[in-house]
Amino acid sequence: MRSTLFAAVLLVSVPAVAQPSYDAAPLLESLRENERARVPRQAGGPAHELPLYALTIDLDDDLSSFEVEETVWWTNRSGRSLSSVAFRIYVNAVSPSPLVTLVEGSCLDNVSCTTTMPSASALVVEPAHAIPDGGALRIRFRLRGRLQEIDPSRTTLLGQGIESLGALSGGHGSGDYGLLAQSDGVASMASFFAVLARQRAGIWEISDTSTLGDLGSDALAHVSARVRTPDGVRVVSVGVEEPPRVLGDRSETRIRAAFVRDFALVASARLEHLDRDVGGVNVRSWFVRGHDAAGARALDAAAHSMRIFSRRFGAYPWTELDVVEAPLVGGAGGVEFSSMVTVANMFYAPVEASGQGGLLGQLLGGAGASSMESRRQSMLEFVTAHEVGHQWWHAIVGSDSRAHPFEDEGLAQYSAMLYMRERYGAARASAETEQQVTAGYHMMRLMGHADAPVDQPVSAFADPITYGGIIYGKGPHLYAELRQLLGDAAFFRAIRAYVSAHRFGEAPPRSLVRSMARGPRAARVRALTARWLEETHGDEDLGQPDLGHMLGGAGGDPQLQVLQRELMRALGGAGGSGPDAEALQEMLRSLSGGAGGGTSPGLDGLLRGLLQNGAP
Numbered sequence: 001m002r003s004t005l006f007a008a009v010l011l012v013s014v015p016a017v018a019q020p021s022y023d024a025a026p027l028l029e030s031l032r033e034n035e036r037a038r039v040p041r042q043a044g045g046p047a048h049e050l051p052l053y054a055l056t057i058d059l060d061d062d063l064s065s066f067e068v069e070e071t072v073w074w075t076n077r078s079g080r081s082l083s084s085v086a087f088r089i090y091v092n093a094v095s096p097s098p099l100v101t102l103v104e105g106s107c108l109d110n111v112s113c114t115t116t117m118p119s120a121s122a123l124v125v126e127p128a129h130a131i132p133d134g135g136a137l138r139i140r141f142r143l144r145g146r147l148q149e150i151d152p153s154r155t156t157l158l159g160q161g162i163e164s165l166g167a168l169s170g171g172h173g174s175g176d177y178g179l180l181a182q183s184d185g186v187a188s189m190a191s192f193f194a195v196l197a198r199q200r201a202g203i204w205e206i207s208d209t210s211t212l213g214d215l216g217s218d219a220l221a222h223v224s225a226r227v228r229t230p231d232g233v234r235v236v237s238v239g240v241e242e243p244p245r246v247l248g249d250r251s252e253t254r255i256r257a258a259f260v261r262d263f264a265l266v267a268s269a270r271l272e273h274l275d276r277d278v279g280g281v282n283v284r285s286w287f288v289r290g291h292d293a294a295g296a297r298a299l300d301a302a303a304h305s306m307r308i309f310s311r312r313f314g315a316y317p318w319t320e321l322d323v324v325e326a327p328l329v330g331g332a333g334g335v336e337f338s339s340m341v342t343v344a345n346m347f348y349a350p351v352e353a354s355g356q357g358g359l360l361g362q363l364l365g366g367a368g369a370s371s372m373e374s375r376r377q378s379m380l381e382f383v384t385a386h387e388v389g390h391q392w393w394h395a396i397v398g399s400d401s402r403a404h405p406f407e408d409e410g411l412a413q414y415s416a417m418l419y420m421r422e423r424y425g426a427a428r429a430s431a432e433t434e435q436q437v438t439a440g441y442h443m444m445r446l447m448g449h450a451d452a453p454v455d456q457p458v459s460a461f462a463d464p465i466t467y468g469g470i471i472y473g474k475g476p477h478l479y480a481e482l483r484q485l486l487g488d489a490a491f492f493r494a495i496r497a498y499v500s501a502h503r504f505g506e507a508p509p510r511s512l513v514r515s516m517a518r519g520p521r522a523a524r525v526r527a528l529t530a531r532w533l534e535e536t537h538g539d540e541d542l543g544q545p546d547l548g549h550m551l552g553g554a555g556g557d558p559q560l561q562v563l564q565r566e567l568m569r570a571l572g573g574a575g576g577s578g579p580d581a582e583a584l585q586e587m588l589r590s591l592s593g594g595a596g597g598g599t600s601p602g603l604d605g606l607l608r609g610l611l612q613n614g615a616p
């Protein structure tokens, strides 16, 4: 309801320029044909009212620096007049020093604006006149950035295990997963340009109370990009990539992405790919040359995940899904984006090629190498399934990943458990759940952190160990319990109804369990929900930590029992002073034979427990 006076005030504040708009039709080609009409409806408005980020990205010859020219089309859909528009360059919020700098910011279409940077990760654009609800603005930024150089030894399983231990003793900040980094000729770029800040109650959020987990606004947008690289470099990204066009000794890849919540790319001359059609979706696995076996395994896991999740949760909307090996650090197993996921290259290098050996290898005798390799393969599969699960839990069904991180992470983790069960049966699924989910909770308890409620904002978690143990290790079990209580038919019917209700929207935190709390079992659904999301029964429900078991069933092996005791001692920090990270690092180094690379299956389990604590 709008009064005449209000309308008159609005008229005065509207700048005298044509409303900038763009043609969304070409972008929609990144959606499957039968999705192009319904996705805009589900997202709640015409496609051309979503923000569009038009990017021209120039990567230098050694993939170590870049320039971006960015134009943002923005329509004020906040329901109120706004005097400023705020943007974030999220990578600057998590990197120790800013990686991206603003060269220039201005408004187009004869609108005069001032641009200020209250912090390295925040940009505030203030036009001369407030923008009324429904008003539009076009903003241009020129940015310059550099990619963090990551030593390849840091991206191995052992390297990441040691780094996680270092983080325990407070040596390393959390949240930096190698979002904007280059390692061994592979560039990984995420959170590197200016995106609209999140709005809470009409206020732009220009700083973060915590940098744990995934930063980002969760909001939908379109991206149109041209990425210029040295010729021969392949660019894999969110959305659909056209084949590169050669421009002299450079080449350009054009990209279109519609209704995405983020944009990221991986670029390298060393990337190869394997493709598989899954019900009309092109599933593509990209991997570094030489990692063919892991690349094929990632493809297989992604294709089966696509098939299982499409059937159980509902249709996947984009024409393709890219699964890309990337040099992730900070303990991340993978990172999700809309229509693309990255998986850490620590899961791709074959065990025999990584200087495997050392004390634990000897302890395990001849059976060691093959079982090590099979553990690593399981982790690759589990992480791939988790990240593909995020296509439903976050990309398709949006949620507030800062206020309620359990929503998307719990369901992504449960999706990976479901993948294991549907592919390999209940026995294997239960073992994988123990090692890849519950171990995170047990590791947290071993390190002396208390159980905590699952549904809390990211900022309520004091450290990555607790965040990982509670959100990834404990929360997902709720869904297995609910499935058992409701039976398959009712459980999956409720999940599909939840997806339909919130497709390309934002799901409130209790929407799914509320839809399950119907009929005679309603009270028990509510009780289970409270038990797992709000209360602290982790020790009763998940049992006591058993490091021997986590070490791969050390059983009666006396030498492994010694190792177990030593690790316990180090983890317990003898006297409650916290884990003795230095002692652990030393132990891990000696166990692995010194050089970065291979680890034992038991050590893999241990490392996985540690790594999970930072895995997005």
Ligand SMILES: [Zn+2]
Pocket (backbone or CB within 6 Å): 336, 386, 390, 408, 409, 412, 615, 616
């Ligand atoms: Zn995740």
